[in-house]
Amino acid sequence: MPTERELQIAPIVPESIMHNSRTLSNLQTLTASIFGAAAGILGLESYNGFLFYFVFTILTTLLFYTFRVAPTSLKAGHGLFDTSRYFRTQFEFWTGGLFSGFAGYALTWTLFYGLVRA
Template identity: 80%
Template sequence: MPTEKEFQIAPIVPESVIHNTKALSNLQNLTASIFGAAAGILGLESYSGFLFYFVFTILTTVLFYTIRVAPTSLKAGHAMFDTGRYFRSSYEFWAGGLFGGLAGYILTWTLFYGLVRA
């Protein structure tokens, strides 16, 4: 938990947290649709299709973390996986996209599967 001195040095701005959350959500929704198209074109079915989605969504979140969040956190001297300064919670950052983009993934997955297999 940050101390009062840390809040005075680098305050958390709610508008910035909301902006970061929207940017991550947009990325996750876009990639969910792209992954759905890829799964449909590849002809994945059942568990392999859902495993494809979960693996690539987690990979996308890890890449987003290493490219955007980690360099600024480490420069500021914070803990390695501390996302609380940039997002509402760690859960929202790491697992929020798994379920937020699932509906879009399933829709594009079935659409492209039907188009390719028809």
Template identity: 60%
Template sequence: MLTERELQISPIVQESVLHNTKTLTTLHNLTASLFGVGAGILGLESYLGFVFYLVFSLITSALVYAFRVRPGLIQESHDPGKSSMERYFRSSIELWTGGLFEGLSGFVLTWTLFYGLVRA
């Protein structure tokens, strides 16, 4: 957590944090539909389909962390208070599980649609 002095020197803009959250949620919603297409075409059923969604959603979050968040943390590592994930998101949990439940309905819809189209 940043101290008051650090926030005065380099304030965190809440609008930017909110924008990052919305962008991540949109990404999870779009990829959830793509994962549903993949699970339907592969013919996955029951728990295997949900495990497929969970694994690939976590991979998506890991890729966002690796290519977007981590380089920003490395560049700002010379400032001790700025190397926190809270500069980009409200918490680190939000990065990993933020869009997990929001994208679930889109996943299930496209999963059942493409499963029905392939198996018909």
């Protein structure tokens, strides 16, 4: 939790946090559909398809963190995995995409699986 002095120097702006969350959500929704198409084309079934989704969604979040959040967080002198200044909660940042993009993933997965296997 930031101290009062840190908040005065670099205040947390709610509009920026909402923008960051919306940007990450849009990225995860788009990539979920792309991963669904890939899983369908590869012919993945059952647990392999779900594992494919979970691994690549976590990888996407990790890449987003590496290129967008970590450089600014480390420059500001915060912890390595501290996302509290840019997102509402760390749980939302790391696992939010698993649930928000799953419906799009499942739809495109079954669509492309049906198109390829038909």
